[in-house]
Amino acid sequence: MDRKKAIALSFSVPVAWGFSYPLMKIGMDSMNATSIVALRCIIAFVACLLLFHKHALRINRDLMVRAAIIGAIMATELTCMCLGSSLTSASTAGFLQSLTVVIVPFANAALLRRAPERKALIGTAIVTCGMLLLSGADFTSLNPGAIIMLLSAFVYAGHIIVAKRFVEEVDPLALGVWQLGFGGLFSGIGACTLGGFTLPSTPNEIVVVVALALICSAYGFITQTLVQPHVPAETTGFAFSLEPVCSAVFSFFLVGEVLSPIAFFGAALILTGVMVATVELPRLRSQGHAHMAGAPERVS
Template identity: 35%
Template sequence: MQTKFTANAMLLLVTLFWGFSYLFMKMGLNFVQEYNLIALRFGIAFCLAAVIFSARLRKANLQTIRYAFVLGFILFLVFSCILFGIKFTSTSHAAFLVSLTVIFVPIITALISKKVPESKVMIGVIFALLGVGLLTLDSQLSINFGDVLCIAGALFYATHIVVTEKLTKAVDSILLGTIQLGFAGALGLIFSLFLEVPRFPVATEEWIPILVLSILCSAIGFIVQTVAQQHTTPTNTGLIFSLEPVFAAVFAFLFLGEILSMQGWIGALLVLCGVIYSQVNWSRKEIM
């Protein structure tokens, strides 16, 4: 029981980190461009993880590297969508839309297995779709381009989770996670070199968001998640991760002054309800 409590506490800490990652991504984009930020965030995270797991890295084989490239590429797509998305939408909108990942995962899994999703997932989808409509549609019933990108980011992230579950069975999961960070950073650097004017942060206020994203949200976040999920249930993990957009909305209000409209809050609540409902085993009431 104590181990499970500790694991849940670790996941809550990771969720807190990821909640304020939207705030720091928005701050980071004031100093560097999107692909440049991806290159710095994941490049630094990879270097830190490589130092910690240097002994494991020396044992990397071609299969692990190949799998890591696939995951790194998907991770690159995830954060490309999110970073470009938050340029055109609010931090709160982005966080609640990316939380749709939790609903996309069972849908993608069902499509792969060619099985109808569970009823709780379908009900969760209905809640989430209603919420997304209220959260994103304006009076002309048009959706913001940034919101579309964030939803695409959630879809790619769900794909990343499903693919990770398949690939990690055959190789060292920590080694796989470490190398994927390197590939994501390398792809960010390549795109930045061709499409942007890459630069290193200079002043302290420029380095703060980059280092927070690299150390807390990426290096520590991914490693702690991997360790913690060995000692808790998928239901607990999903429920804890559903708090991410709530943390993001609080930080956006405190530090950016972002305020959702009443329609936005109702939509956000419906998205959150849909995410939570899809994760709870209602037949057994195994919430904890």
Template identity: 35%
Template sequence: MDQNKLSGIGSNTRLKADFMMLVVTMIWGSSYLFMKMGLDSFQGFNLIALRFGIAFILAGALFYKRLIHINTKTCFYGFLLGSILFFIMSVITIGLKFTSISNAGFLFSLSVVFVPLLLAIFFRKRPEKRVVFGVVVSITGIALLTLNNELTINSGDFLIILGALFYAIFIIVTDRLTKNVDSITLGILQLGFAGAWGLLFSLFFEKPHLPNTTESWFAILALSILCSAIGFIGQAYAQKYTTPTHTGLIFSLEPVFAALIAFIFVAETLPFKGYVGAMLILIGVLTAEINFKKPIIRKRFNQAVKGSEA
């Protein structure tokens, strides 16, 4: 169970890891805007190659001392995660061509549901009741926030659902692999392998090129530095100290941040049900994160009493 994993990790460390995942989710909330900007200038695989290739170069230069001591196990794990990551980004990029942003946002957030379901199916890890409740409330909020009345299951929707399923697998696999190797090195390598797959496919199926406008450079650098280098390395590091279910639940906040960024930069507003959905997502995440059986105030009071007696 997730609680067994958390028992060996300090509460402050777990909270810091969850906060890091929150920052990563906020960054990823901006990725839809940057991807839209990038797809105006690049084909899908070309965009993936540049995004992850530049991210790998920058992160590798910053943490080059870690890469010097790379071993075969870490390299293999990086290849595995990078390959999954490339597949996820490929189906999302292609899927966005055949569906709307609102449909994509809701359907990809189904990874929040897939994580505990996959854990239950393959590892017989029954989620806690409060986590189940949090997932249900979060999914309801995501539906209100992003789902429109014209949602149909077309090829684009199917690809986004497939991407959500594999992102859930990506979260679980990352959780398992980061315990055995250096998480930052692993995060860097997965970027490199994802970029290499993107370049290979772009050479075969597209005509790859570098950015040639200020807007395209801005989109690529934002995707590379913020959404890829900081985002995925931060996720790999944070998941070493938190759980896959917590990661999936925090990730459910991405549509909230996406809506906020859209409001700030393109003056996009939400209908009333959208704001209700955002509140439900926050409630769902907090419900799953807080253990009501062990109130924080009482715990800290007891610690203070014990400290004074000592």
């Protein structure tokens, strides 16, 4: 793939992901979270299976076990995202979810028993200030939706760490496809157990579910997989940090959300902190090392 085309496509991925927050908020007006996640994953699974059947149908026990594990984690993460988006503003949800890229370096540092990188520490300090402003200068004012989104960010960080290990052991493309299938299965079981499985009954609901599945999940996953080998690590980190900005823009146009001035400044600080923690400038990069530690790969 041409590098310029790959870079252009890489910046379309956070647009697709940012689109998901207002869509989930709209869908939660009449459907439950587990049903939305189940339908989203199942439709995305079918689409990816059709496109990548040569890889996905080469199944074995190791692949299925690992796909089931990260599928369960992904189902939990997406359910938290749905619930959080319905209980707080979609734009705030997007900024809080982006904290994953700050959490991952600290989690990796703890697992490897080494100090976090300096850029992660600086980024976390900036993000903390941003969260304080986003909450109205009082962490106790964080509503249940914001707390759920923080939980989602931690769950997603776990997903990234576990998936990173698994992709070294099995075919990553097949793993990505089957995790969607297991995510849909577990979410469907959860929906039937907790509140009943609901299907979209209006044109708006159908559009929301299909868009979440094909644009936010299938397209995001397919595009990321195709462009990853052709895009510099720092470009990947920068593109990922644009997701909450896209979320805020789509939330304004789709659900009419506008951040207050202090919340807007807090969101800007969160974005700055995320970029500090993820974007590796060429002058700071050691010669011969092009890989950026802590830049998460997203498949949801």
